[in-house]
Amino acid sequence: MKTLTIIGAGISGLICGIYAQRSGFRTTILEKAGNPGGVSTSWKRKGYTFEGGIHWLIGAKTGVPLNDIWTETGALQANNPVFFKDPVYTLLDSGLQLDLRRDLSTLKQYAPEDRIPLALMRFHVWCFSFFHSPVQDISDLKVRHPRKFSLTEFIKMGPAVLLTPWLMSFSARTYIRRFRNPHLRHLLESVVDPDINALSLIYTLSSFSSGDSGYPEGGSLRMAQNMADTFTKLGGQILYRTPALEVVREGDTIKGVHTAQDLLESDAVVISMDARTAIDKLFTPALQAPWASRMRRKLRTAQCMFIALGVHADLSARPRCMQIMLNEPLHAGGLSFNALTVNNYSRDPEYAPEGCTAVTCILSGPSYKYWKQAREDGKYAALKQEAIADFISALSTALPEIKDKVEVTDMATPLTYERYCDTFEGSYMSEWKPCHFCYNAPLRVSHGLYFTGQRTAFSGGLPVAAETGRRCAQVVCRDFGAEFVSR
Numbered sequence: 001m002k003t004l005t006i007i008g009a010g011i012s013g014l015i016c017g018i019y020a021q022r023s024g025f026r027t028t029i030l031e032k033a034g035n036p037g038g039v040s041t042s043w044k045r046k047g048y049t050f051e052g053g054i055h056w057l058i059g060a061k062t063g064v065p066l067n068d069i070w071t072e073t074g075a076l077q078a079n080n081p082v083f084f085k086d087p088v089y090t091l092l093d094s095g096l097q098l099d100l101r102r103d104l105s106t107l108k109q110y111a112p113e114d115r116i117p118l119a120l121m122r123f124h125v126w127c128f129s130f131f132h133s134p135v136q137d138i139s140d141l142k143v144r145h146p147r148k149f150s151l152t153e154f155i156k157m158g159p160a161v162l163l164t165p166w167l168m169s170f171s172a173r174t175y176i177r178r179f180r181n182p183h184l185r186h187l188l189e190s191v192v193d194p195d196i197n198a199l200s201l202i203y204t205l206s207s208f209s210s211g212d213s214g215y216p217e218g219g220s221l222r223m224a225q226n227m228a229d230t231f232t233k234l235g236g237q238i239l240y241r242t243p244a245l246e247v248v249r250e251g252d253t254i255k256g257v258h259t260a261q262d263l264l265e266s267d268a269v270v271i272s273m274d275a276r277t278a279i280d281k282l283f284t285p286a287l288q289a290p291w292a293s294r295m296r297r298k299l300r301t302a303q304c305m306f307i308a309l310g311v312h313a314d315l316s317a318r319p320r321c322m323q324i325m326l327n328e329p330l331h332a333g334g335l336s337f338n339a340l341t342v343n344n345y346s347r348d349p350e351y352a353p354e355g356c357t358a359v360t361c362i363l364s365g366p367s368y369k370y371w372k373q374a375r376e377d378g379k380y381a382a383l384k385q386e387a388i389a390d391f392i393s394a395l396s397t398a399l400p401e402i403k404d405k406v407e408v409t410d411m412a413t414p415l416t417y418e419r420y421c422d423t424f425e426g427s428y429m430s431e432w433k434p435c436h437f438c439y440n441a442p443l444r445v446s447h448g449l450y451f452t453g454q455r456t457a458f459s460g461g462l463p464v465a466a467e468t469g470r471r472c473a474q475v476v477c478r479d480f481g482a483e484f485v486s487r
């Protein structure tokens with residue numbers, strides 16, 4: 001049995017670990033935090049559960065390739081059935097309410113003047129309805145349950161592949177600008193950060209309309225815990241609160257991983273923590289390969305602030321996911337926001353005491369420098385409190401029933417993600433701006449040294465964590481002459 005050490009029990013590390021353990025490696029996962037899941041997490045505060053990770057799980061539909069990974073790794077089980085909400089977003093704007101439903105043809109009723117751009121958008125979305133994140137076997141590998149490669153499936157993906165370079169060349173905001181109706185524009189801006197490329201918008205809309213994205217009940221933490229349980233039942237070991245300090249090599253030969261306690265001797269090491277952080281922190285001297293230098297020079301990060309409220313009010317008469325247009329912009333983290341995308345968990349009884357509601361909001365944008373400066377100036381806590389107070393005040397204007405009813409507050413800034421998960425500049429996923437290439441780490445650096453996770457492939461999120469985790473386990477199997485066993 002060869003020994004494998006994986007650094008990080010995020011979704012990618014867990015997936016890689018499950019497949020490697022099943023394929024005969026003696027696998028240990030080192031995790032800095034006290035829980036599995038990495039940035040895909042939820043937590044409890046005074047009776048409330050705050051979902052700080054999964055909002056849309058792609059691959060939720062049975063039969064799509066990614067769903068096989070979620071099933072094989074035990075991520076989706078009877079204890080977390082997937083819920084497919086519809087409408088997916090609801091715009092609240094000066095007394096008006098507009099729904100974005102999975103059936104996109106319903107948008108016509110709101111904007112007859114946009115009949116033509118809407119028809120075009122539905123055509124683009126339709127092209128992507130046959131596109132699935134590919135999950136293939138790598139070449140020259142013995143695989144116990146090989147994946148079938150269907151030529152028909154491949155041909156069906158053709159239209160999406162042809163549209164991809166065009167949609168990558170401009171932003172979602174530019175795409176949305178072709179609609180004349182301002183409410184429709186605001187509604188569509190809730191789907192993805194409008195500054196990222198238009199491909200992300202169309203791909204996400206297509207995952208709604210094809211019924212492939214949902215929310216596993218019990219949230220991120222239950223899903224990650226399911227995977228951690230699958231891994232340990234297979235005989236794998238997870239060492240929580242045990243950060244890896246250094247990958248030890250002699251020339252190109254891997255010796256193991258240093259923790260604060262000892263050297264964990266290993267035949268192979270997979271780094272699933274943020275690769276941009278790892279290339280500087282885990283190697284002495286820092287990794288100097290051309291791809292690593294390019295990553296240092298060019299990588300841009302996606303950052304966000306996450307605000308959660310426990311409200312002593314029942315919001316079940318309100319939509320589940322609201323795009324709330326503000327009369328006055330909200331200022332937080334050095335950024336300004338004209339709209340808030342707010343998740344209302346009132347219909348999930350596990351998330352709050354009876355009659356109460358957990359409410360969350362992600363404010364995306366580059367706020368890392370602002371918060372870093374605030375910490376250096378000793379103003380971090382005060383500015384966070386100010387941002388939370390302004391957020392509550394803005395939200396109370398739109399939802400008067402929460403006024404004076406907020407009993408629990410919580411806020412994560414990029415510094416929080418940096419502290420818990422050591423993501424570079426506290427980023428929460430990969431950045432995918434128009435015409436921007438991802439500056440990725442290779443899956444295989446040398447025999448015995450591998451990367452996986454969100455900085456190893458386009459574009460980001462859980463699909464990338466899952467697919468690269470599986471592919472990395474295959475590369476490790478090939479290098480060590482092991483058969484890849486998926487189930």
Ligand SMILES: Cc1cc2nc3c(=O)[nH]c(=O)nc-3n(C[C@H](O)[C@H](O)[C@H](O)COP(=O)(O)OP(=O)(O)OC[C@H]3O[C@@H](n4cnc5c(N)ncnc54)[C@H](O)[C@@H]3O)c2cc1C
Pocket residue numbers: 007008009010011012013030031032033036037038039040052053054055056057058242243244245272273274306362420421422423428429430452453454455460461462463465
């Ligand atoms: C608020 C929010 C909402 C999101 N919503 C969605 C969504 O709806 N859909 C979607 O697809 N994606 C979403 N994402 C993104 C998705 O969660 C991430 O892209 C994905 O979880 C990344 O997984 P990963 O395994 O690559 O990395 P990570 O989650 O970063 O895992 C790396 C792990 O390594 C650990 N680690 C770091 N340093 C060390 C060390 N030195 N030693 C040991 N361990 C270490 C970290 O603690 C972490 O557990 C969201 C993320 C956030 C934060």
